[in-house]
Amino acid sequence: MSESCNSRHFSWLMKSCLPNPSDAKSLVPIHHANPPANVTPISSLPDDLLLECLSRVPSSSIPSLTAVCRRWSRLLLSPYFLHLRRRLGLLRHSLFALSAVDSGLFAAVLQVQSETPSWRVSLAVCADGGQGSLSHSRAAAIGPRVYVVSRNAVLRYDSWMGTVALRSPMIFPRKKFAIAVVSGKIYVAGGGGGSEVTAAVEEYDPERNRWEVVTHAARKRYGCIGAAVDGVFYVIGGLKIGNETSRGTAAHVYASSMDLFDVRSRQWLRSRSVPGGGCVVAACAAVGHVYVLSSHAVELSFWRFDARRGGGGGFGEWTRLKSPPLPAQVRLDGTVRFSCVGVEDKVAVVQVVGCIDDLLRRSGRSERGLRESLVLLYNTVDGEWRRAADLPEMITRAACACVEC
Incomplete structure (x- = not known):
């Protein structure tokens, strides 16, 4: 095999990768310019400015950001980060x-x-x-x-x-x-x-x-x-x-x-x-x-x-409100306990059956339609109840x- 290169021996694809001597644009050298001296990397920002930047990321990205370095992890776990996201309406x-x-x-x-x-x-x-x-x-x-x-x-x-x-x-x-x-x-x-x-x-x-x-x-x-x-x-x-x-x-x-x-x-x-x-x-x-x-x-x-x-x-002052509409098969005894949670303008009542087998045996009802845990939501604005998705x-x-x- 010859040691010299002859363009006639190259395929058309390889020739297309070579510069055309008659094209002046192809002879212009490519310069990899350094970044401007006034560009500041994000890691060099002070804590307050860095928090302003990090507080705007999606919630799904927060776990990966904590793995960048100890400083970022410390800032993301600080109460100031939580305060900024709350102020921005991202929570x-x-x-x-x-x-x-x-x-x-x-x-x-x-x-x-x-x-x-x-x-x-x-x-x-x-x-x-x-x-x-x-x-x-x-x-x-x-x-x-x-x-x-x-x-x-x-x-x-x-x-x-x-x-x-x-x-x-x-x-x-x-x-x-x-x-x-x-x-x-x-x-x-x-x-x-x-x-x-x-x-x-x-x-x-x-x-x-x-x-x-x-x-x-x-x-x-x-x-x-x-x-x-x-x-x-x-x-x-x-x-x-x-x-x-x-x-x-x-x-x-x-x-x-x-x-x-x-x-x-x-x-x-x-x-x-x-x-x-x-x-x-x-x-x-x-x-x-x-x-x-x-x-x-x-x-x-x-x-x-x-x-x-x-x-x-x-x-x-006390005000009596509409009682939660519990299913007919739920009895108010020791097998049932309740939990109330305020979520913005809603009140969630979570009903949990402590022992569902015992409750069924006492009530004499079938298991159809009875869940171990149900969730009712009370709207404090219109005063109405609605049933939400049952607990998994x-x-x-x-x-x-x-x-x-």
């Missing part, structure tokens, strides 16, 4: 439900403002192996992160990343307690173990991962429910466990009342009672009000408490909260 409030299984945590998210809302389910595994101790847990959300608080463990689930981390447990192990979020911190009150009910009210700081006792309640409640509006932590319902003679009367009073703790002043306000008595089985906060679901053995009543302290004059079958004994994601 959507959603109903969140979480349940623990041996393999991890099943998390489900429902966009209640969607025209055709449906649940989005994911499975997250706790690297620290703490999901097995979440019996009698309560859930509280701060932005996109849900804190699942149980008697001996606290898990933080990040709805953006889909990750689970073990956090510091409460100082006083307790179950069936009240929980709420005020100004980015979690407050718990009431509950306990066995016959011991604690009066300590604890505050959890997520940034420091630390619990501390901030006050003691005048009344010890077991099985109570929490809500928060306008800087006030409401400890609602529950029972009094004690040795006094009038135990039955005291238990009834506790079951239909609520104590008010002003977080800023660290003072307890005057207690309030739900009209009509009954036993409070669920409560939540939404659009400046506390919504209470009360059981009267054979029926439910639904109430609204005006919790706005801005000088409007309506603070402390793998979500059992769910802890519910409102999450921003």
